[in-house]
Amino acid sequence: MSRSVPQRFRRVAAAGAGLLLAVGLATPAQAAGAPRQREFADAAAEFGVPLDVLLGVSYLESRWDSHAGTPSTSGGYGPMHLTDLRAAGGTGTEFDSGEDPRGDDARPALHPVPSKPAAPPPGLQTVDEAATLLHTDAATLRTDPAQNIRGGAALLSHYQQQLGVHSADAKDWYGAVAHYSGSEDVTAARTFADEVFDTISSGMARTTDDGQAITLAATPGVTPDRSQAERLGLRADAPAAAECPKSVACESVPAPYQELPDGGYGNHDVANRPQSQKIDYIVIHDTETSWDTALKLAQDPTYLAWHYTVRSSDGLIAQHVPTKDVGWHAGNWYVNSKSIGVEHEGFGAKGTWYTEAMYRSSAKLVGYLARRYGIPLDRAHIIGHDNVPGTTPSTIAGMHWDPGPYWDWAHYFDLLGAPLRATGGPGAELVTIAPSFAGNRPAFTGCDRIGSGNPCPATNSEAVVLHTEPSDSAPLLNDAGLHGTDPSTMDVSDVGSRVATGQRYAVAGRQGDWTAIWYLGQQGWFHNPRNAPAALPASGLVATPKPGRTSVPVYGRAYPEASAYPSNVPVEELAPMPYTLAAGQKYAAAGVVGSEYFAATTFDPADHVVVRGKTKYVEIQFGHRIEYVNLDDVQLRQVF
Incomplete structure (x- = not known):
């Protein structure tokens, strides 16, 4: 593949050459590290981008992971999250299945018909822009991590040129970083850039999904020129929703509480929580559609509404329903009336991944709400839509399974300031499910189409699969509500024989490297060796x-x-x-x-x-x- 460099990039790199070592663009010591670290250093030097800026942006987008060429929930590829919505695809909405999102027996089942999906903004097709700058093709940038990093560096350099700023000092790249977010309003762009520069200040080190050790050395006290964001020509600051922490970009996109001609009404219920009812849960969802379509649906009085939506590309939050009111989102009226629903732009069925910008923004929101309403930061109260029970036996099969097995619960709880830790001693009667997300890749099927049986991409997962005996070849457990007398399957949507990171279970037995837990009235066995445990000993309450x-x-x-x-x-x-x-x-x-x-x-x-x-x-x-x-x-x- 050609590595030709456009002439304008050669000028930028040459102009900053005397300052490269001073700002840490690419020292020989850094270049001697892991291959991925060298790829970042080489791209930074090639395009005149400060290395810490390039690493900081990539971390906020992908945590430096390549994801084996699979797209994020918003169609981003590779360590630099170059977006290609044509290749990523994804249609429909979260509520296209048979679930009644309201889940109230006192009212007819709610099965709204979604309107046509909104077209994505043209600014979210950055792979084409990067391909033009590098004289290469989109497919290469989607699948080759080194070329993907070069594409991201080229875009940052291009955005810096558009600002007319000639500096190799990281603090002077704030505007280019804000532009890279793809945000349409200045508040969201600033929030993304602030997160990048916070990461640069604190430093970061981790091993990527393909075993690459990456380090971003801390640069304490870096103070970027935040005024550059005003020169990007973005929409003025959106009015902040009343119920968001100050550290996130948040806008109000109200859902209509409106009476309809047929005598019904939409698309949520007015209440007076927590005075009327205590809020006990925060429910994590994914939208199964794009950000723009999700917001369009939340504003449709004939559809249904939840409380918040979080955008994948930059973590922008939209609030639709006041937290005092009850959204129609979880499929169980008891849970709806005692919860706050947070949707995340994404497609759980496609084996896609969630951006770090989304994780961070969501965690700040959920942490703020949990503190405000006294909701414990544990997996019994911060639950996925997939953890919400059916209301009656007849509704179990239609219940949802988002955000899916590729949502990184352990990382999310790290960001919430409530990391998963062992709380029990050896031989404890309880365990907390906690496999290493990196390298945990159950052989799920059906990511292309639910029930197809086709293998999903080999993607890191938080899920642990249960067997009827301590053997990988033993059958899966039966979920009578989902399958009658038949065993569960490895379909990505089938939660009948699966546990999730952070959940606690009572131990039913141990045999060698295997642990059994009580699950749906059965003993479910999972591989839990000491040298690579899938669960941690826990303390707590047990019901018998x-x-x-x-x-x-x-x-x-x-x-x-x-x-x-x-x-x-x-x-x-x-x-x-x-x-x-x-x-x-x-x-x-x-x-x-x-x-x-x-x-x-x-x-x-x-x-x-x-x-x-x-x-x-x-x-x-x-x-x-x-x-x-x-x-x-x-x-x-x-x-x-």
Whole structure:
């Protein structure tokens, strides 16, 4: 492949040649490191980009990973996240499946028809611009990490030239970094650039998904020229949503609370949380569509709405529904009425990956919301849409499985300031699932089309697969709600025999390098060798059936007893799940919760009622999804 350099780039590199060593563009010592480190150093020197700027931008986009040429959720490729939406594809929306996102038996099932997807902005096709600058083709830039890094460096140099700034000092590259974000408004561009320069100040080191050791040396106290962002011609600062931390770019894109001609209304419910109901959960979703389409849908009164959407390319956040109100997003009305829904631009089914800019922005938002509402930073309360239980046996099969097995929960909790650690001793009765994300690549299928059976790309995953016996060749477990009497599958959407990073389970047995946990009334075995553990010993509460009970029912919601309902509110009947929690089994418990039902079936909020009962429930980690059991049926025990 040609490595020809456009004449204008030769001039920029030559102008800064005398300053290269002073700003750390590429010293011989650095060039002697790992191949990927040398590729960054070579590209920085070739295009006159400060090495720490190039490394900082790449880290915010991809954490320096190449992802084997697979696209990010917003169509970005390689360490520099060069975007090619033509190749990445992706259509539809998260709610195209059979799930009723509202999940309220008191109202007809909600199956809105999405409008036509919005066309992506032309500025999000950076692979073409980079290919032109390098006189190469888009396919090469998508699949060759070294050429991808050169393409990113060429773009940064080009953006710096457009600003008319001639400097090899990292602090003078703020405008080029802000431009690289692809943001359309100056607030989001600044937030991206601030994150890059924070990374430059603090430094970073990690091993990439293909085993490359990369180091960005810390440069404490670097103060970039933030005024450069004003010269990019971007949209003026968007009005900030009232409910975002100051450290993120956040705009208000309100969802309409509107009465419809057919007597119904959309697309969420007005409430008064936390005065009316405590907010217990934050639900992590992916959109299964582009940012622009997701925002268009949230503003459609005939569709449905959630609280926030996070953009992949730069981490921009849009708030749609006030946190005091109830969104229609989780497919379970009990969870909806007690949660905040955060959508992330992405396609979980395609084996795509999430950008560091998105992870950081989302973690700042979720951390802020968790502190504000007293939500514990654990996987019993910060849950994926895939952890939300069905409401009745008939709804289990239609429940969603996003954000999927490629969402890096361990990294996300690091960013939340709540890293996953061992909290129990040797032989503990509980374990926290915690495989190494790097190199953990279950052989999932169906990323091209759910149910196709075709292998997914070899992509790092947070998921651990369970077997009926301590052997990789043993069958997977059965999920009666999903498959009847048939075993689960390795389809990427099938959560019937899979555990997720951060979840806690009760140990059912150990044999050699294998550990068994209680899961959907069965013993599920996973490989857990000491030299590469997939789980950490944990402490916490364990729930077991009370003596004398052969089995206890499991529920998908914690609704009140019939006598608690006022005469004007129809009783919501509880339907046990098609699983068995038998005597002798034990499950990790997140604690005791009260019974509540939010009756909100009319447009007038004055008619809305929160029904509270005397019945108490215990939230347990029963399978991949959480469930609830009646406190009167179980005994709780603290284990260490």
